[in-house]
Every structure is written in structure tokens, then in C-alpha cells.
Amino acid sequence: MDSKREPDWTFRLTSGVAARLIPLSLLLFVAAVAGYGALLPKQAPLPSLFTIVLVVVAVLLLHEALHGLGFVVYGGRPKFGFMVRGGVPYAYATCPGRLFSKRQYCVIGALPLVVISLASFALLPIPQAAVDGLVAFGFNTASAVGDLCLPEGHRGERPHGLDPRGFEWVVVWLVATLLSFGAVSVAELELTIRLNGGAGGRLMLGPVQLAEAGHTGGRLHGGFEIVPALLIAGLVGIGLTAAWRAIGAWRRRSV
Numbered sequence: 001m002d003s004k005r006e007p008d009w010t011f012r013l014t015s016g017v018a019a020r021l022i023p024l025s026l027l028l029f030v031a032a033v034a035g036y037g038a039l040l041p042k043q044a045p046l047p048s049l050f051t052i053v054l055v056v057v058a059v060l061l062l063h064e065a066l067h068g069l070g071f072v073v074y075g076g077r078p079k080f081g082f083m084v085r086g087g088v089p090y091a092y093a094t095c096p097g098r099l100f101s102k103r104q105y106c107v108i109g110a111l112p113l114v115v116i117s118l119a120s121f122a123l124l125p126i127p128q129a130a131v132d133g134l135v136a137f138g139f140n141t142a143s144a145v146g147d148l149c150l151p152e153g154h155r156g157e158r159p160h161g162l163d164p165r166g167f168e169w170v171v172v173w174l175v176a177t178l179l180s181f182g183a184v185s186v187a188e189l190e191l192t193i194r195l196n197g198g199a200g201g202r203l204m205l206g207p208v209q210l211a212e213a214g215h216t217g218g219r220l221h222g223g224f225e226i227v228p229a230l231l232i233a234g235l236v237g238i239g240l241t242a243a244w245r246a247i248g249a250w251r252r253r254s255v
Contacts, residue, residue: 018090021145026178029142036120036134044130055135060091063112063143067093070108074100109147116140184232189218 047055068078076095083090100108116136123133188203192213195201200213211218 025142025145032141033138036137041127044127059136059140064093066112070111071095074104113144
């Protein structure tokens with residue numbers, strides 16, 4: 001390959017690109033978890049919150065390390081970093097100053113998806129680790145949404161849609177709502193567990209039961225019972241989105 005040749009296109013993760021990738025990433029996460037979950041052993045125990053966080057961090061590091069390995073195999077020297085686009089944090093691996101063919105780019109992009117997916121399914125027959133495999137498979141699949149994004153375009157022309165604009169607020173709202181929903185869910189469980197002097201009980205919002213807890217642990221209720229928590233999370237998400245946009249507007253005026 002001629003290292004002096006100009007690239008046909010350069011991919012940059014802008015806030016407009018992030019606004020379109022995040023919803024697709026969420027869909028991939030749901031599909032991956034649903035597919036893997038259908039194969040879970042019936043007696044697979046749930047891991048602790050600490051274990052889940054540990055698995056997510058390990059997958060994140062391994063995901064970028066595998067991209068780096070792909071760069072090295074094709075003669076590059078990878079660099080790693082962290083950034084925020086559209087209100088969402090991203091870890092990344094890149095190889096500035098090095099050109100790759102379409103085939104090489106596809107291999108580098110697909111490497112984490114293939115390797116971590118195989119490792120995740122290898123945990124499926126082990127009941128004690130099966131849910132860890134589900135977390136790893138779901139998070140890694142969702143994280144791979146931008147890895148295989150390969151816009152088509154003629155040499156010397158900017159591919160259509162490579163740097164779209166707008167809809168950034170959708171990303172902030174989705175992420176803020178999901179984080180808020182997680183926080184509300186944890187708060188509900190904690191309140192339920194502390195009922196009756198720590199003996200547990202049922203947490204009610206009028207006629208709606210949100211959660212219940214006993215000596216064996218607590219659980220949230222699904223279906224329509226979870227709607228109040230989701231509505232609260234949505235309102236918090238809207239508030240955080242408005243705050244994020246106000247801060248962005250203030251920063252632009254200050255420059």
C-alpha cells in the first residue's frame with residue numbers, strides 16, 4: 001500500500017454521528033441480551049453489581065485492546081483515548097498517520113465483536129458464569145455499533161452522511177433517561193429492602209406495586225407496574241437534557 005496516498009475518507013465521531021449510532025446501539029443491546037438470554041441455564045445465578053461493573057470494564061478494555069492488536073498486525077502503532085460526544089463518553093483506539101484498505105478496516109473493526117462474542121458463548125454452559133457472559137455479550141455487541149460503519153463514497157468526494165448534524169439532544173435524552181431509570185430502580189429496591197425495619201415488604205405507589213423484598217432478596221415488578229419509574233426517569237432525563245443544552249449554549253456564548 002502506498003503510505004503517501006491520501007485517504008478516500010476520514011471517519012470522525014462527531015456529535016451528529018453519535019446521535020444516530022446510540023439508538024442503534026441500544027437496539028443491538030436489547031437484541032443481543034434477548035438472544036443470549038433465551039439460551040441461559042434455568043439455574044444461572046445473578047452476579048453482584050460489583051461483578052457486573054467489573055465485567056463491563058473488562059470488556060471495554062479488551063474491546064479496545066483487540067482493535068489495537070488489529071492495528072499492530074497491519075503494521076500500525078495504535079493510540080488509545082477517551083472522549084465525550086453528544087453527551088456520551090467513548091473509549092477509542094486509533095492509528096493516526098496510517099492508511100488501511102477496506103478489507104483491513106473490516107478485520108480491525110470486527111475483531112472485538114468476534115473474539116469477545118466467542119468468549120461470551122464459551123461461558124454459557126457454566127451456570128455460575130452464564131450471566132456474566134450475557135452482560136459481556138450484550139455490552140460488547142452494543143459497543144461495536146460504530147466499528148463496522150464503513151461509508152461508501154467515490155475517491156476525492158466526501159461520502160454522503162459521514163458527518164450528519166442535528167438530533168444530538170436525542171442522545172442526551174436517551175442516556176439521561178436510562179441512567180435515571182437505573183438510579184430510580186436501585187432506589188426503589190433499597191427502599192423496599194429497608195421496609196419494616198429491614199424485613200422488607202411491598203413498595204406501593206397508590207394501587208401500583210413497584211417492588212417487593214424479603215429475606216431472599218428484592219425484585220422490581222415488570223409490565224405496567226414499572227411505568228411510574230420510567231415516567232419519573234423520563235422527566236429527569238428531560239431536565240438533564242435541558243440543562244446540558246443550556247450549558248452548551250452558555251459555553252458557545254462565552255467563547
